[in-house]
Amino acid sequence: MRSRSPLRPSWLQVAFTYVALGISAIVVLFPLYWVVVTSLKLPIEVFNGPFYLPFVDFQPSLHAWQYVFNVLGPDVKRAYLNTATVAFASAILTLFLGAFAAYGLTRFEYRPRVGAILSFLGCLALMGVLWVLGTPTGVAALMALGLFFLVLQTLGRRFRRSLGNQDVAFWMISNRILPPVVVVIPIYLLFQQLGLLDTRTALIISYTAVNLPIAVWLMRDYFMGVPQDVEESAQIDGASRYRIFFSIVLPLAAPGLVATFLLVLVFAWNEYLVALFLSKANAQTMPLLVSAMSGTRGTEWWYMSVVILIMILPVVVMAILLERYIERGLIVGAVKG
């Protein structure tokens, strides 16, 4: 005879589940705990082998915190401000551009003609050739632009085949496949020309470009779920498209906006490679500051731990408080992708 109902797990199974979950939670939390503990240690306690429990194994001291806030203060503060400014500005920009495009993709019909795209690419190639041959950039761009409109008006109309919204959306998400390292060198050269190297502006623009595909994809999913009859009746009442967008659609999609914003903010906050290429001292972000800290006098783990903690604190707090939103963002990104 069976000792248990097949539907209810036995206490052994429950116990096993909790033990497994507990071990996994320790694996996740222990590295964080170790950073916290290390930030409270004196150098000698770090070098003399592992000490685990404050007050039991060693006397915690705030010397590293004091040093970071007093001596390293200006550097850390600047990097922190840079990170926060860049992350928030680029997240807001990404959110708006992404929501705009996603709204367009779900409510309008686009029929980009294959001919137009081909002629655009052709003229782009021409511009490249002219530029390589030594024509000044401005002249080459103007010539290519002129030719593009000429071709568009004449030959472009011959090719009737057109693409749909699906194709536009797919093109946008496929930009995510681009490894940043491919595009970062020309972007470096571009910002060098514009004199924007090592500025927050350069970082904000680049992060926006990197994260835009995700934002479009997530927002598109939310807008598809927002009922359209309210919008239609507003349109009959004579409200403009923009009014509808800002005062009806955006409020209705607020959870989606929050999820997208958080996800993009976390990505921008943690970004490393683009910042590594584009900024040095002036626009140094926290990840760069942290990775530069170990160079000078070996790795001073106690200071390092403090800086790591203040770097990850905002994102971790956000992740805990707004876990549901981030979770939703990730799920939509993966399941509907």
Next chain:
Amino acid sequence: MWTIRPQAPSDQRGRAERSLSAWLERKAGLVFLLPAVGVMLGFAIFPLLGSLYTSLIRLRFSGGQTELGFVGLANYRRLLVGSEQAHLLGRGGDASWMWAVLLFLALLLAWGLVRRYRRGQATGWSMAGGVLALTLAWLVLSRLVPGSLLGTLQTTLFYVFVGTALQYVLGLWLALLCAERLPGTRFFRVVFMLPLAITPVGIAYMFRMLTDTSKGPLQPIWAGLGLQGFSWVNDPWGARFAVLIGDTWQWTPFAFIVLLAALQSIPQEQVEAAAVDGATRWQTFRYVIFPYLLPASATLVLIRMIEGFKIVDLPNILTNGGPGTATESITLHAYFAWRTLDIGTAAALGFILLILVLLFSTVYARALLPRARGEA
């Protein structure tokens, strides 16, 4: 008179405004879409073309000046067959077991293809997938023979494939545990999501502390295993696994969250029916639960692999690409080239990586995704 005068221009302005807003209304679709398209063109497509050009030039120093010289495909040639080949592709060895494994793989793939062909499912993409898989398998296996050397390509593939597999399995296991709806699982869900939010640079330093066998927190364990003083980061495979563990620690939660959501959307009656019918837990999982997870899994794996190809921060901080070039990913290789002002090579490496990712993701999306989603 005085009352009319100020009105006339405002009336004109009103008309202009009206026609402007009418025009905006008519063009609303473009106004909504074009800013995003512009940003993507400006910072993804144009730079891509710029990068293509950059990969064809070389920076030369002559008499205290720098000049850019057009060198054609020389950068690619140097990387793929020339002096830099060992760095990118490694140096192959030859062993009979390698050919045996390859032959076995080829037969396996051929059998799968024939089976799909019989069912009328085989497409050109499946063929392409088989060829790609065999090529990659050869590139990796021939570098595992004693006396050979792994390049940055193999290291990247190691992070991508082994990392994704580990993350998927662990994430699935955790999701299955959390899906039991026991009290308190909400706490674990929050905890398991944390690593995702943490800056990879911070994670790299955390794991540098944890892998320290003499002063790190796990020292008693290492000492117990007789490994005290063993330095992970000085051993090629130890260093690679250190990076892999860090990456897995960070990205397992992603698989966990997605799979948990997929698990919770499974109709509960089916699972219960299977249990009532006397199916074992494994049978229930294999025949009832897993088919539901397949579509989400396929997408999840694709996304993780695409992101995995871009790995750079962990190996750079954790091991600085070393020992030697053992943990260098392609992106890191490109960054090191860039740092020595070899911008042509850096751009060429970026392009090679792009082609690799494109090839891989296209074949995956065409050959595997439709089947996993039940569309084929």
